[in-house]
Amino acid sequence: MPQTPSPPRPATALSTGAVARRLGVSPTTLRSWERRYAIGPARREPGRHRRWTPGDVARLELMCRLTADGVPPAEAARAALGAAPGAPRARRAEAAPSPAPGGPDALPLGAVRPECRGLSRAAVRLDAPTVAELLEAALAEDGLVTAWEEVIAPTLHAVGRKWATAGERYVEVEHLLSWQISAALHRIRPLPEPPRSPPVLLACVPGEQHSLPIEALTAALGQRGVPARMFGAALPAEALRDAVRRTGPRAVVLWAQSRTTADPALARSVAGIEWGLRGARARPALLLAGPGWGADVPAPRTERLYGLRSGLAVIESLAPPRAATGAAGAGPFAYGS
Template identity: 90%
Template sequence: MDRVPQTPPQDLPAAALSTGAVARRLGVSPTTLRSWERRYAIGPARREAGRHRRWTPPDIARLELMCRLTADGVPPAEAARAALADAPAAPPAEAVAPAPPPTPGGPSALPLGAVRPECRGLSRAAVRLDAPTVAELLEAALAEHGLVTAWEQVIAPTLHAVGRKWASAGERYVEVEHLLSWQISAALHRIRPAPESPRSPPVLLACVPGEQHSLPIEALTAALGQRSLPARMFGAALPAEALHDAVRRTGPRAVVLWAQSRATADPALARSVAAIEWGLRGARAHAALLLAGPGWSAGAPAPRTERLHGLRSGLAVIESLALPRAATGAAGAEPSAYGF
């Protein structure tokens, strides 16, 4: 008996995305997209019973235009009318080809380059000064990728793009950097550390005197906490005398000193910290000094001193210090994709 050929179901094109995925790309919350659909009819062109919303490339193009217009101060209702009127009609489903990842448009776009879609969404929300959405996107990235990967592939590239935009635009976009930095710091502080290992010497983390950029070692502190490694974070611009006192009082496993620029890096301070010893005569102990940040020179480190080149490799160095040297050997640090 001949088999009757079955007509395949008319599925949406492979390029169609969920509401959550579109929200991450555009830097808006899923609630905002649903609100726009309900109020202004700017939703998916195709809907099927029993399925979740799926957004095709033409749908996403309309949303991108609406995002650009609202970021420029156009009221949402007016922006929706313009987006619906100007966006091209959706081609037949079989003609829809996968679209390249959307890129931020307009004069306020950040120079991101080839990055994950989440970076573009985060940058758009930051440029709009949309703090709730920035917070939501950061939480989603941390939950989906974990702290280290989220830092390397989402957070750091967006921070670097903001810095490049600020450097090329005079005093503009300083507010974007401040808002993004504050939200990143808040997200890192919400990460609860695991219980500390008992009787384990801590790692001290601080910025050198005069250094206000502390986000990278905040990320390192949070990552150490997730690994049950005791950490004592002192933040920005710790005075030299206070640093010396903290080292003597805690007897740390390691001291991490962050310097963002050559102007704040202080080799004399580094040498003095590396020389601190404690304990009884004949059984003196000292901490490993780990220099982090682009401010330190690239020359050979001084005795008892090592360079950290990135969050992932820096964690490996610190974790190796917690194990017997005979088992691990000397620790090395290879630069990660984006450094700290």
């Protein structure tokens, strides 16, 4: 006897928070749209949280595109509801989405997670509160490393590509997004540092202003209890060398965004700095990060870092220090081989 075919599985329904992250709006905005314009989930069960089907999300995406193009929210909601399946053909045609996904101002994201599209939409709108909320949600749900690699960095790269092809446009989007990312990273509280443990020094080379990637690395080290000293953008060369001598670090991370700022001579001089008692001298491991550095390392005990996750693994694999050079507070720690 032939078996009755199983009914098709229903499409996955999303929570309000998940939809908000995908669209780049706050959950409060979605609830407000539902209350004011009746653009909510098509089906709701009493006593349960709202769940949004793919059709519900498609209507919201259309409303977001229309409002981003300057259509008043009430009109955008009517158009989005009119575009629902089963609506009159004329009304669906009025609200037909633009050929480019997200409209002409959308960022060139490619194949990315939905959270990237939501974050990029909020950034293009210069909606700082929603950008901050989406960043906090990504960091809380995915953790810093995954959120950086799969949500934050792809969105930043898309903003950079858009800026590079649009003249002076979108500079404000990049600045706002970068500021919000930096603020979110600074809100991550590090674990207490182990006593008398040599730090990792992190700095941009002189002339380099792009510090976000090593801000992320600093925050990730702090989450793991690894002592870190972050000096930010464009640290002068002599100040960097002085900091190395004064702290006896486990490692020095130098970030260079472009070939014009990367300085192999500075890298060699930092790698050659020694400290400690005669006969027990130590040097830091030098880690070169960023696309500005070439494939070849310019000095011994130097290594290239190629990403946040792998960079953390390299730093955590470094040998712990042997001992201090003297009494507590008398000098920097010696670095063990």
